[in-house]
Amino acid sequence: MLSLEGVDVAYDGVPAVVGASLSVEDGHVLAVLGPSGSGKSTLLRAVAGLEPTAAGRIRWDGADLAGVPTHKRGFALMFQDGQLFGHLTVARNVGYALRLRRDPATATRVRELLALVGLEGYGDRLPATLSGGERQRVALARALAVRPRLLLLDEPLSALDVGLRERLAGDLRDILRESGTTALMVTHDQEEAFAVADRLAVMRAGRVVQEGDIAEVWRAPADPETALFLGYARVQSGAAAGVLLRAAGLPAAAAVAVRRSALVVAADGPLSGTVVSARVTPEQIRLVVDVDGIGELDAVARLDTHPAAGDRVAVAVDSSRLASTPGRG
Amino acid sequence: MTGQHRWSGLSRPLTLAALAAVPLAVLGVFFVLPVLGMISEGFWADGHFDPGAVVEVLGRPRVHRVVWFTVWSSVAGTLLSLLLGVPAAHLLHRRSFPGRRLLRALLLVPFVLPTVVVGVAFRELIGEAGPLGFLGLDGSAAAIVAGLVFFNVSVVIRAVGAAWETLDPRPAEAAAALGAGPAYVFRTVTLPMLRPAIVSAASVVFLFCATAFGVVLTLGGLRYSSVETEIYLLTTNLLDLQAAAALSIVQLLAIVALLLVTSRLRAVPDPTLARSTARPPRVALAAWPGDWPGVAVTTVVAVLVGLPIAALVTGSLRVGDGWGLANYRALTTEGSRQALLVPATDALVTSLRTAFDATWMSLSLGLLVAVVVSRRSHTRAERRARGLLDGLFLLPLGVSAVTLGFGFLITLDQPPVDFRDSLLLVPIAQALVALPLVVRTLAPVLGGVDDRQRQAAASLGAGPLRTFATVDLPALWKPLLAAAGFAFAVSLGEFGATSFLAREDHPTLPIVIFHLIGHPGAMNYGMALAASVVLAATTAVVLLLVERLRVPSVGAL
Numbered sequence: 001m002l003s004l005e006g007v008d009v010a011y012d013g014v015p016a017v018v019g020a021s022l023s024v025e026d027g028h029v030l031a032v033l034g035p036s037g038s039g040k041s042t043l044l045r046a047v048a049g050l051e052p053t054a055a056g057r058i059r060w061d062g063a064d065l066a067g068v069p070t071h072k073r074g075f076a077l078m079f080q081d082g083q084l085f086g087h088l089t090v091a092r093n094v095g096y097a098l099r100l101r102r103d104p105a106t107a108t109r110v111r112e113l114l115a116l117v118g119l120e121g122y123g124d125r126l127p128a129t130l131s132g133g134e135r136q137r138v139a140l141a142r143a144l145a146v147r148p149r150l151l152l153l154d155e156p157l158s159a160l161d162v163g164l165r166e167r168l169a170g171d172l173r174d175i176l177r178e179s180g181t182t183a184l185m186v187t188h189d190q191e192e193a194f195a196v197a198d199r200l201a202v203m204r205a206g207r208v209v210q211e212g213d214i215a216e217v218w219r220a221p222a223d224p225e226t227a228l229f230l231g232y233a234r235v236q237s238g239a240a241a242g243v244l245l246r247a248a249g250l251p252a253a254a255a256v257a258v259r260r261s262a263l264v265v266a267a268d269g270p271l272s273g274t275v276v277s278a279r280v281t282p283e284q285i286r287l288v289v290d291v292d293g294i295g296e297l298d299a300v301a302r303l304d305t306h307p308a309a310g311d312r313v314a315v316a317v318d319s320s321r322l323a324s325t326p327g328r329g
Numbered sequence: 330m331t332g333q334h335r336w337s338g339l340s341r342p343l344t345l346a347a348l349a350a351v352p353l354a355v356l357g358v359f360f361v362l363p364v365l366g367m368i369s370e371g372f373w374a375d376g377h378f379d380p381g382a383v384v385e386v387l388g389r390p391r392v393h394r395v396v397w398f399t400v401w402s403s404v405a406g407t408l409l410s411l412l413l414g415v416p417a418a419h420l421l422h423r424r425s426f427p428g429r430r431l432l433r434a435l436l437l438v439p440f441v442l443p444t445v446v447v448g449v450a451f452r453e454l455i456g457e458a459g460p461l462g463f464l465g466l467d468g469s470a471a472a473i474v475a476g477l478v479f480f481n482v483s484v485v486i487r488a489v490g491a492a493w494e495t496l497d498p499r500p501a502e503a504a505a506a507l508g509a510g511p512a513y514v515f516r517t518v519t520l521p522m523l524r525p526a527i528v529s530a531a532s533v534v535f536l537f538c539a540t541a542f543g544v545v546l547t548l549g550g551l552r553y554s555s556v557e558t559e560i561y562l563l564t565t566n567l568l569d570l571q572a573a574a575a576l577s578i579v580q581l582l583a584i585v586a587l588l589l590v591t592s593r594l595r596a597v598p599d600p601t602l603a604r605s606t607a608r609p610p611r612v613a614l615a616a617w618p619g620d621w622p623g624v625a626v627t628t629v630v631a632v633l634v635g636l637p638i639a640a641l642v643t644g645s646l647r648v649g650d651g652w653g654l655a656n657y658r659a660l661t662t663e664g665s666r667q668a669l670l671v672p673a674t675d676a677l678v679t680s681l682r683t684a685f686d687a688t689w690m691s692l693s694l695g696l697l698v699a700v701v702v703s704r705r706s707h708t709r710a711e712r713r714a715r716g717l718l719d720g721l722f723l724l725p726l727g728v729s730a731v732t733l734g735f736g737f738l739i740t741l742d743q744p745p746v747d748f749r750d751s752l753l754l755v756p757i758a759q760a761l762v763a764l765p766l767v768v769r770t771l772a773p774v775l776g777g778v779d780d781r782q783r784q785a786a787a788s789l790g791a792g793p794l795r796t797f798a799t800v801d802l803p804a805l806w807k808p809l810l811a812a813a814g815f816a817f818a819v820s821l822g823e824f825g826a827t828s829f830l831a832r833e834d835h836p837t838l839p840i841v842i843f844h845l846i847g848h849p850g851a852m853n854y855g856m857a858l859a860a861s862v863v864l865a866a867t868t869a870v871v872l873l874l875v876e877r878l879r880v881p882s883v884g885a886l
Binding site: 011012048050051052069070071072073074075076077078079083085086087096097100101142143145146152 | 707708709779781782784785786787788789790791792793795796799800803
């Protein structure tokens, strides 16, 4: 089990990570989610032993890792662009760590790993002949080869295009589950985090602002900024929040984060408002509605309705697409 | 307890220091000590601190003439090298035509051609009996400048060409699409992108011109002397060590100032580093009507480089009124009237052996330095330390070889550093001269390796040595070979420091050539020509082998 207590990392005295405390249980996958510059990659590098910590402790099963160099930590690292060794074949890349340990079963294990990532028969190819997705699969197989205590993933799918990313995210989760690998992944992409991880930590400006079960973090963001970063479209507070929560049948809270599709145009809806703008998309009509007593909110309508700017509409609230949060400050 | 958390904060500088220790020690004993010894020679007279002597020397009218000649000939040499080199770089690196690769390789030969050979070749060309003797250039300042250009135009072609070859063509294409003509595109887009490479080449060429020794010594005769040759004359002929030291100090200060300016210019983010992923295709020569100035200039360069070499070769084959190989056969003798103590062929063997020693020395030191200066820094202090080391190991490039050789003579003659009789003294001096070139060839290659490759290897359990073997070595072996060839060629032709240090009974070939042209007798002169051809051919073969390795950073300082 990996645990971090109050870890600080600074570059030239400029703090990049401040007081980070986290833990990853064996067999779990923790995603550290944050915008670029939030310090998440620095945190990963500190765990890998690539950056010195200024304060705090990084432990594995209780043992302090200070003083343990990268190559002795037993944490495999996978970069967003794979960083395969270009002059070695796929099989030699995958078997790299095995050969370092003089593992007699290297050839068998390499075949197993290539099968695990769906690249049977690719052993003799050179990395330059592979597509981006294939390269990431090889990088994953290489990192998993010696069954690392912990797998560190640095934006593993960000360099791939959208369709491939979705497919590979599912594969990645299955492979990690199947091999029972403990993993720490940093990413700026909520979808990627949601698809792969079971626990989530949100970082902002060098600090871990929230950590928990992934669904739980989504249901209850720690503050409005976190809610917006997690993909909530707007955050309402004060009286407006009260009106919205009452309409949704939820208990009162200081603020409420609203997803883009939380309001639906419905004849029997408890709220009413004036359409500000309407835009047709392939699945539904996206509206901005000036809701009475709240203000402008995003809403959706079925494709067979024809709301136009200036129309009065009634709207219902989907309570599963709201999240109560503490207010600002 | 906080000390524990900073393991890598502590161990990194320690590793850095350990790697740098050997090169630093060598540089300390064989560079800093001799140079300091030379400086103190100027300021201390009979055990007293006496800066007056330096001032007195600097007041001499002859010194003024020498300094002024050095400055203007270097400026002229630099400007002409640029004027000829930049268009030629364009033609040779961005246009395709039959024979381009061969021409490119041949135009690079002068850079490592022994300076003495260049001097001999020019004398053969423009001397009274030479094919261009009617121009009356023999012993003129113009001949010296032509020699400097001959020697340095290849530096410009190399440095600017390498930058031009990998220049992203899209900004120029964008400008053309906006309606700019070729000349306007060149002036507003291409030239600014090339400027760092041009400035850097210009400063290096100026440095080479200002410290040129063999060319000026052999072409200048008695009328013209540069600071470098003056130091030599003062030391060996007039035995005025204090004056020599004073001039060395002036030269050292000027060169350190120049190196500082250069490193500032180098520190400007070099836009050519933002290289295009795909190398822009070379345009066939005929497709571009605007190419004729480039063709004309390249032809001039080819003639300038080719004529002296052709004159040298034909001269070496002339025996009396006919032709033959007698001059080459004479190389196994000591020349007429005992011009030499050993046969020239022995000197060739000494040269090869010395160059071999100098090569492994500069290669092992240079590799350590390159590793130290190219690693990513974690803190500003570390970055500064690496920058300082980088500059320190560039210094031998600027400090004149004559000063270095002179410093060796006066400091390494007493225990614990008594190396006077050591046969390793010459290779050590030559290794120091070649060291900056080795570092400049290897450091960019190591710096270009993505650090995350090393991190990936480390995270898979590879220790530092294993990581080096997996990640750095595959990228490094070719440049290492190229640097070895380059160091070998430089060392073969080294004349300045060697002229002070070589033992009379163990001269190198450049020393022998210089002796031979100083001795009267047609046979001696013929032998000098033949020996020059042998030396030039040897370095040319080494350089052509290096060129085949196609390492872009070779020779691009």
